[in-house]
Amino acid sequence: MKNKSLKGYLYALLGATFWGLSGTCASYLMNTRNIPPLELSTYRMLIAGSIMFLYILIKDGKEALKVFTNLKDTLVLFSFSIFGMASMQVTYLITISYTNAATATVLEYTGIVMIVVLVCVLEARLPLHSEGFSIVFAILGTFFLATRGNIHTLVISNEGLFYGALSAISLMIYTLAPPKLLKKYGTINITALATFISGIMISFISKPKVPEEIDTMIIMAFIGLTFFGTIISYTLYFEGLAIIGPVKTSLIACVEPISALLFSMALLGEKFVFMDFVGIMCILFAVAILSLKDLVGKGKVYAKVE
Numbered sequence: 411m412k413n414k415s416l417k418g419y420l421y422a423l424l425g426a427t428f429w430g431l432s433g434t435c436a437s438y439l440m441n442t443r444n445i446p447p448l449e450l451s452t453y454r455m456l457i458a459g460s461i462m463f464l465y466i467l468i469k470d471g472k473e474a475l476k477v478f479t480n481l482k483d484t485l486v487l488f489s490f491s492i493f494g495m496a497s498m499q500v501t502y503l504i505t506i507s508y509t510n511a512a513t514a515t516v517l518e519y520t521g522i523v524m525i526v527v528l529v530c531v532l533e534a535r536l537p538l539h540s541e542g543f544s545i546v547f548a549i550l551g552t553f554f555l556a557t558r559g560n561i562h563t564l565v566i567s568n569e570g571l572f573y574g575a576l577s578a579i580s581l582m583i584y585t586l587a588p589p590k591l592l593k594k595y596g597t598i599n600i601t602a603l604a605t606f607i608s609g610i611m612i613s614f615i616s617k618p619k620v621p622e623e624i625d626t627m628i629i630m631a632f633i634g635l636t637f638f639g640t641i642i643s644y645t646l647y648f649e650g651l652a653i654i655g656p657v658k659t660s661l662i663a664c665v666e667p668i669s670a671l672l673f674s675m676a677l678l679g680e681k682f683v684f685m686d687f688v689g690i691m692c693i694l695f696a697v698a699i700l701s702l703k704d705l706v707g708k709g710k711v712y713a714k715v716e
């Protein structure tokens with residue numbers, strides 16, 4: 411039992427780490443190789459979605475497509491694919507293009523705290539103590555990232571903040587929209603279908619072209635983005651989820667922005683100052699508070715599933 415739990419923690423940790431790597435690879439492809447965010451989103455969704463789609467067909471056969479036998483569930487799947495999956499991926503990559511992988515990731519994570527606010531509004535109640543602390547730390551973290559503690563200076567562009575906010579809203583929709591589908595048809599099946607559908611939908615808008623110059627670095631970055639950062643990370647994360655549960659897995663997922671930061675520093679030479687670290691830790695602490703609250707058995711599960 412201990413070995414199985416350890417394996418679950420390891421799977422979740424590696425999954426989150428590879429998600430961080432995907433952000434760094436995306437940053438390189440957009441900012442160094444000048445691939446537009448919309449085109450890169452299309453490549454990522456189409457390549458990863460096609461492989462994942464083939465995987466669920468081989469694994470489950472016709473059962474993988476069972477969702478399409480129910481019109482209502484099919485409409486929910488397409489809505490989730492467009493307004494959740496596709497919008498989250500596109501706005502996340504655009505945010506990276508204006509900031510960096512670590513900053514874009516933690517700005518997106520504020521969407522989990524937005525869920526708290528929405529739940530409180532819908533239930534017409536004040537936040538619980540833990541939820542209130544989470545909201546405060548998320549606001550503080552965003553403030554430190556945007557200003558580095560100086561209210562007279564904005565170190566993140568208006569575009570970066572705008573698309574970061576959109577990615578957070580998209581994450582909120584992504585998290586709240588499909589729980590019934592995930593439970594009814596399976597997390598991996600719905601994620602694979604949504605990824606594939608998202609790629610097709612985005613391709614109609616972006617009409618991606620093959621990069622003019624393809625070399626070893628571009629190939630390695632694409633492998634990092636699509637294979638390790640999407641397919642392998644999804645697989646490992648969901649394996650960990652099945653073993654140790656959503657609360658512990660969502661806590662471990664907080665490693666993602668830290669890994670994005672470390673990969674950005676090591677591979678791209680990104681520079682961060684002390685206040686950047688303070689902002690990142692504040693937002694991670696905000697997310698951790700919510701997960702710890704669920705760990706002791708109180709309230710709803712606020713978990714990010716990539």
